[in-house]
Amino acid sequence: MARIDLDLAHAYVANPHSDEDYALLPLRFSFEDGGAYALLGPSGCGKTTLLNCISGLLRPSQGRILFDGRDVTADSPQARNIAQVFQFPVIYDTMTVGENLAFPLRNRGVPAAQVRERVARVAEMLDLSGSLDRRASGLAADAKQKISLGRGLVRQDVSAILFDEPLTVIDPQLKWQLRRKLKEIHHEFRLTLIYVTHDQTEALTFADQVVVMSRGKAVQVGPADALFERPAHTFVGHFIGSPGMNFLPATWRDGAVDMAGRLYMPALPDAVAGALRDAGSFRVGVRPEYLRLAGNADTQAVPVRVERAQDIGTYWLVTGTLQEAGGQAGTLRARLGPEAAALRPGDTAWLSVFNRHTCYYVNEVLVPWSQP
Structure with a gap:
């Protein structure tokens, strides 16, 4: 795992002249090694843009990104050693569940015995043990997304695991179970997890620290109780709580x-x-x-x-x-x-x-x- 330091801004247009031109306004923030964070905000607020800058899928138009003090701004996702789970399942339909989970490890030359042990452990965490020999193509969307989650969690050597609204296709009851599982996994392995969502329940129950975003700006960072008791901005007060x-x-x-x-x-x-x-x-x-x-x-x-x-x-x-x-x-x-x-x-x-x-x-x- 790694500490991630950000000092960046991003605009999708050349020569931005006003705040409206920025998808991400200037932001300085650090994700501590082993922390569980959520990027929370409405659609279009800059959450996924920020996540893609961290992963290396997008290079920020201004500033830089450090992993454990090393400048990775120009590095690819592979060079950054990032695992990312997307909104919809990204798996190999022609493989079995077990082969999908094992693929990231085998691709890196991990010994077979270690692959089997790690796959069995992650499958048990995600209630996939009984499906390891099933072909992924015949599974429902929520089961496929559980495989995607497992592929992100199976590696132990990643700098961070990034989740981009990973529970969108999951039914409500299973969402609750998976949030609990992710929390347990974080507590056991102390992974650096960054989770993007527009759902305040997901963010507040999953993360130790929540970054609330609005119009490309991080308006408040803190634990759930601070966001509820003392919203730093009226937007946070409106957005957090029901009503x-x-x-x-x-x-x-x-x-x-x-x-x-x-x-x-x-x-x-x-x-x-x-x-x-x-x-x-x-x-x-x-x-x-x-x-x-x-x-x-x-x-x-x-x-x-x-x-x-x-x-x-x-x-x-x-x-x-x-x-x-x-x-x-x-x-x-x-x-x-x-x-x-x-x-x-x-x-x-x-x-x-x-x-x-x-x-x-x-x-x-x-x-x-x-x-x-």
Whole structure:
């Protein structure tokens, strides 16, 4: 395995003049040896472009790539010693399952006994032991993709294993099993794994560190809890969570937070209060999970006109509009308990917004927080 250091940018057009011309904006980042990472973001955000730059399928138009301190920017994938698993199965249909798994090892002259041992071990991990003698051409798409995963995992000498949305053709139940298997394999072998996906569940359950990307830029890097609790950018707040974070417009007035014409005085560190005062206008971010029903006497609660109250089974999802004198000031979604069953469209519900989980954003960027 290897440490991978990136200092690069990429544009598919010559002489780029603006950020819009870049598929990847300037990025400096390091993947530590033995780490499990996910590149997460919507289609077109630059995930696969970045992965192809790492693998050597694409040379970045600017900058360089280092593997363990060695400049590999001009090297081929073979010279970089990379294994890559693609979105759709890449296997030899004329070979058996066992022959497909063994091929990367035999191609490198690995002794036969070692090939058999390694193939048997990877096949057991992926529940392919009973299919080793079957011809790959007769298997379903999800079984073929498991072979692709196995071909990527069978080698022990690779610098890194790259996964480009490898579970697209896998049914939902098997996806969960394979994510768990990949996690177990990583913990056992400490492989350097980089996994591209647009599915937040895949990213947050698989990776130790998630790189959230938007419009060619890495907007936040961190573990799952940091992305959920303190999104560094409003995009991360929207993208992570189901539903995403609520964002409400607010201003600083008379030493307090003015939201929808009402003044609130949440407990804020001095640095946060100073940043909000200097900005004048900002946005308050709160997760639906951290909203609670309250009474109209609660000084941290806002009035919301209920639009919908949906029974999801394990919780109620309440959608409403924040009320102010001149109309409405934004939409709120709250994940509530059984107490929400009594709410009806048109009701006014008071929701407690300000707590230790509440975030504040100036120009879409999180104001750094420390507990008062």
